[in-house]
Amino acid sequence: MPGNKVAITGFGVVSALGVGVEPFWNAVSVGRSGIRPIRGFEPFRFPNGAQVDGYIASEHFDDKRLMLVDRYAQYALVAAREAVAMSGRTQFDSIVTGCSAGGQDAMDAGFDDLYKKASPRVNPMMVPRVMSSGAASHMAMEFGVTGPVYSVSTACSSSNHAIGQAFHMVRGGMCDTALAGGCEAVFSYGFLKAWEAMRVVSSDTCRPFSKDRRGLILGEGAAMLVLENLEVAQARGATVYGEVAGFGMSSDAHHITQPLTTGAVRAMRAALVDASLDRVDYVNAHGTGTAANDASESAAIREVLGGVVPVSSTKSVHGHALGAAGALEAVATLLALHHGVIPPTANFTEADLECDVDVVTQPRVVKLGSALSNSFAFGGLNAVLVFTAPDAL
Amino acid sequence: MPEDVMSRVIRVIAETQRIPAEGIQPESTFEELKIDSLDGINIVFGIENEFGISIPDDAAKSLRSVRDVAEGVEKLVAGQ
Numbered sequence: 001m002p003g004n005k006v007a008i009t010g011f012g013v014v015s016a017l018g019v020g021v022e023p024f025w026n027a028v029s030v031g032r033s034g035i036r037p038i039r040g041f042e043p044f045r046f047p048n049g050a051q052v053d054g055y056i057a058s059e060h061f062d063d064k065r066l067m068l069v070d071r072y073a074q075y076a077l078v079a080a081r082e083a084v085a086m087s088g089r090t091q092f093d094s095i096v097t098g099c100s101a102g103g104q105d106a107m108d109a110g111f112d113d114l115y116k117k118a119s120p121r122v123n124p125m126m127v128p129r130v131m132s133s134g135a136a137s138h139m140a141m142e143f144g145v146t147g148p149v150y151s152v153s154t155a156c157s158s159s160n161h162a163i164g165q166a167f168h169m170v171r172g173g174m175c176d177t178a179l180a181g182g183c184e185a186v187f188s189y190g191f192l193k194a195w196e197a198m199r200v201v202s203s204d205t206c207r208p209f210s211k212d213r214r215g216l217i218l219g220e221g222a223a224m225l226v227l228e229n230l231e232v233a234q235a236r237g238a239t240v241y242g243e244v245a246g247f248g249m250s251s252d253a254h255h256i257t258q259p260l261t262t263g264a265v266r267a268m269r270a271a272l273v274d275a276s277l278d279r280v281d282y283v284n285a286h287g288t289g290t291a292a293n294d295a296s297e298s299a300a301i302r303e304v305l306g307g308v309v310p311v312s313s314t315k316s317v318h319g320h321a322l323g324a325a326g327a328l329e330a331v332a333t334l335l336a337l338h339h340g341v342i343p344p345t346a347n348f349t350e351a352d353l354e355c356d357v358d359v360v361t362q363p364r365v366v367k368l369g370s371a372l373s374n375s376f377a378f379g380g381l382n383a384v385l386v387f388t389a390p391d392a393l
Numbered sequence: 394m395p396e397d398v399m400s401r402v403i404r405v406i407a408e409t410q411r412i413p414a415e416g417i418q419p420e421s422t423f424e425e426l427k428i429d430s431l432d433g434i435n436i437v438f439g440i441e442n443e444f445g446i447s448i449p450d451d452a453a454k455s456l457r458s459v460r461d462v463a464e465g466v467e468k469l470v471a472g473q
Contacts, residue, residue, distance in 0.1 A: 255429075
């Protein structure tokens with residue numbers, strides 16, 4: 001597709017591995033899982049989660065600001081600050097954030113006040129704290145971004161759609177720069193009970209593509225990336241960590257929870273065509289660890305790329321962060337390209353004939369030129385990004 | 394005479410699936426009744442509420458027929 005080349009010049013992360021890119025990559029690159037017993041709630045049918053670790057809100061925000069910014073948006077701001085600092089830029093044209101659930105903490109607290117404590121009123125900041133576009137607005141205010149700023153909500157594909165939209169704006173010339181990524185904070189009582197009722201959360205851990213996989217493990221956090229017109233980045237001497245080379249979307253139009261292989265195939269093919277590639281060196285899979293996703297995704301990968309492309313799911317390390325998942329995985333994929341290390345699938349015990357792909361289970365050192373990052377959401381909304389290494393530009 | 398377990402299971406499935414109870418037999422499979430995995434989750438939810446029991450994930454995923462549900466309920470109720 002003609003247009004501007006789109007560089008990544010910075011990124012930031014808040015995750016179960018800690019606050020920052022460094023603890024994230026230190027764990028992801030070796031498959032050291034951040035999945036632990038869930039803290040702060042009575043036991044659910046699933047005991048484990050990938051809760052954000054080492055985050056203390058007061059270290060990042062004053063009390064007055066915290067009244068307005070729910071936890072999911074705090075993560076977004078902290079990740080964005082790191083991305084901005086890494087990029088060396090101070091001015092940005094646009095922001096696109098992905099988020100599925102919005103401010104669940106505020107919603108839970110408000111409903112608790114109403115229904116349990118029989119209060120006649122809720123906190124007046126409930127609406128601005130709950131709205132899932134709040135993170136984008138807070139980022140716009142903090143970084144003074146007055147151009148296109150919006151939020152995308154497509155369940156577990158939200159981040160990939162958000163990064164893809166930002167990619168389109170920079171490639172098309174509408175903007176030179178964009179902050180894009182995703183954010184999510186799922187560990188609130190009501191939302192966890194909703195996931196318990198869905199019966200898709202593993203009773204032990206997340207084992208993507210493994211025969212004994214029992215479901216997903218909920219994660220949370222945020223990742224934000226700085227997308228920049230490559231020529232603009234090069235002109236200011238910025239470090240380029242990789243390129244967004246392609247983006248593909250599709251809809252299954254099939255079922256509200258069950259994936260369809262043909263939908264995934266069409267999104268992956270569209271992304272490769274967009275990037276003018278017919279193969280990649282690595283696939284960072286959606287790889288939720290559910291029976292249905294991993295079998296369907298494996299079939300899709302085989303159909304599009306054959307059986308030899310290395311595949312891993314870093315959700316086994318940072319959990320399934322829903323609307324933030326694609327952004328965390330974008331950072332994992334970029335760092336894989338940057339360091340020449342395929343991050344492994346943790347917790348893998350036994351191959352499954354239904355997942356007949358090359359599942360990477362130990363860190364694999366190999367020069368990587370390109371990679372796919374898949375997101376396939378509930379409701380059949382598929383979004384696939386292609387990244388290339390800087391020296392492949 | 395109280396409604397037996399099988400009759401209650403059939404009633405819950407009928408209500409959840411919005412289908413006539415007369416069309417549901419003890420030997421009916423979920424496939425025959427066009428019950429997919431998401432429908433199954435709804436039925437398990439209805440059964441938990443009807444009998445005041447908690448059905449583990451693994452048991453819920455193994456259900457393939459109306460009789461599977463009724464037998465599972467009887468075991469769980471007996472274990473209470």
